[in-house]
Amino acid sequence: MTEMSVERELLKMYKLMRAHFGYRNWWPGETSFEVCIGAILTQNTAWSNVKKAVENLKNGKLLSSRKIFNSSNKQLSFLIKPSGYFNQKARTLKAFCRFLIHNYNGSCSRMSKVETSELRNKLLSVKGIGPETADSILLYACNKPVFVIDAYTKRIFSRHGFFEENIKYDGAQFFFETNLKRDIGFYNDYHAQIVETGKNYCRKKPGCEACPLKGLLTK
DNA sequence: GACCAGGCACATC
């Protein structure tokens, strides 16, 4: 496939998903900070469970970088318990808040002023933040044009023949970022559409009958 | 009860 036709195919897929699900208006969250917290809590976890954990943090008046940083591990892990992996995630939340406070005075908008690849490397240096979490924060909290890759992305686009399912994170990201115009709003909704498609129609035992991408399947 | 969910760090080969 030529690069142009790859781009056309990717745009076609986006349009089909978008027509099916409508604009997703991602990421759920009232503030940039809440988006960051959600990005950490949703690691390998259903969003329905993350919502409960975030609600607990709100009700506990703990949804700020300094409050989280100063909370006890016991209190923090108890509040985020519904999202699973609560000990690990409590550590990661604190590490992120420490990072945010020490470098940007606790301000997400200040963090967002940092150049994209530099900020990505800094985020990746925080223990517990890997490529998907870093990119989710970059795109959805900091408004940077980075394409977020997840398990759904690899599954869907490998089934459609664009690459192998075991492709590396950075390889898949390079594929999308070189074939699609770098546009924050577009990347935002494209990833959201992928997640919606993956959740509903492209699980490991797929029920593809109603999938918006049905008919395009090549594998 | 098995399987999965908007991953990541670490050990081992």
Place this chain on the structure above:
DNA sequence: GATGTGCATGGT
């Protein structure tokens, strides 16, 4: 570089 394992809750 590839592969395996622990982390943990809640929905299907």
